[in-house]
Amino acid sequence: MNTPLLGIEELSVGFDTPEGKARAVDRVSFALERGETLGVVGESGCGKSVTALSILGLVPSPPGVIESGAIRFENSDLIGSPPEALRRIRGRDIAMIFQEPMTSLNPVLPIGRQVAEPLMVHRGLNRKEALDQAAQWLERVKIPDARRRMGDYPHHLSGGMRQRVMIAMAMVCRPKLLIADEPTTALDVTIQAQILALMVGLKQEMGMSLLLITHNLGVVAQMAARVVVMYAGQVVEEAVVSELFGRPFHPYTRGLLRSMPDPAGRPDGGSRRLSEIPGIVPAITEAIVGCKFAGRCPHAFGRCREQAPGLFDIAGGQRARCWLSRFPERRRTDA
């Protein structure tokens, strides 16, 4: 088997906060194959964005510190890379689009120029060539009348159009990996579907890998081949999509799925804030003995509160961070 395109190993990221050290990402590991779409799901605040930003070395520091772990991308460890080497990878081999199209584009620069910039730094194109390619890309992401709009500023565009511009900007250098951090969360339902369709099309055309971060299980079901579920900074379950939806293992995953209305129903169904699991997520500044989900888990037993479970293999590549994998008899059928 080839080495994966991206391999995150035991990544931990902390933030210095007034309340103490906050472990935003806690020994997270997952891998992404070439051409694969991997979904990362979890409630808001569970560390999805910080994980993604770590890949590009963009965790704001201070206060953020990558405490340990490795991020292997094409045989090099990004964490140990000198800043200049990492900069060359950003935008060229790994591109990223963000949740907030309204604030992610520079308000005082024309969009054409913003899309063209990666071509100038990474491909060494001159301004004219870069702008020309940028215009082609704006056409490709279906900005109407793209050539005439090159000189427009972000405030001239709607949220959906801005996200298209962000996608064009991410794609111009034909990256091997696209990280999309909740790319449709801030958009209207109909626009969401269009943007997702656009991403699917581009991904197939370019053969790139996609790391799709979302808290919307509907989006994962539609887009991803494999899913990583995160809770309180940790990976709690990993499985291919059919297994995750067919036989979820972790009680948290099950809760997520239950809180998701019929996936065939309203397309925005899964974007509800997963409030159906009772209890609250522990503060990340808290030191927790045992499983971080134990306080909310209907099946929790003694072991869960004493010792943190590892990520155990279940079957066929499915993994879950849960003691039930060792003590299946403890699963309560009524819950």
Added chain:
Amino acid sequence: MLRYLAKKLITLVALLFFVSITVFAVLFVLPGDPAQIILGINATPEALAALRADLGLDKSFWGQYREWVGNLLAGRSHHSIHYKMPVFDLIVDSLAVTGPMALMAMGFAVLISLPLGIYAARNQNRHGDVTVMFFTQLGLATPEFWFGILLILLLSVQLGWFSAGGFPGWAADPIGAFKALLLPAFALGVIRAAILTRLTRSSMLEVLREDYVRTARAKGLRERSVIYVHALRNALIPVLTIMGLQLGQLLAGAIIIENVYFLPGLGRLVFNAIGQRDLPVVRDIVLFMAAAVVVVNFVIDVAYAYVDPRIKIN
């Protein structure tokens, strides 16, 4: 864009009108009879009355105001009582000192404050930042004239690099004239740089947290372009306003620094004219000073629209 400009232009005219009335009214009620000053205390009442009529001082408030503004609009200069020459020429002569000095001072202020502010922001709460902030605090607390005197003592008296004051005139000695303005401009610039540095720093800190700066980094741009293109352009927007105010103020003359350096600038001209009750001079200069501030702000508004494209819509 045109509508924005038109709106600003209308405001400009209205503001100038308002300023002219205020200036006129204040000087109208000010005690001191110019006719008496010109003719001395021994003048006969007839002579005084004749001169008042000559100067138009016997007319009503509105009559005098109309005459004053009418002359200005028609481009007819009033005459200085003391200097016996057109006020217009007096202003042009002193502006030849104050104008270049103001521009040089702002040049110094910008050259000092932008790099320092950016540096401090990028090293927030570290040694470099703390040091910069310490010196800006010092700059805020330092009176301009004191710093001016310090520069004279050090660079003119001790080291003999500059003359200790005075102005040889542009025509007679251009290099000497330039050198004569260098120290006072530096003194003015450094003091203004203190506030600009702090402003640049805080504006930059805010902008560096923005999502679009993260986007710029995510694209793999060099740190240089991230800071100087993506961040600075946005950070400059609030700084520009203060720069404009400062430039307008400087164009209106720096009375104290001009006195410290014996420079025949606008500040000294108006200072002397007030002492001499040279009403036509005072009136026109004060209006000119106000106009300078208003016009510079207009220019800044236009520059604003250039830096911030969002302005054009509303």
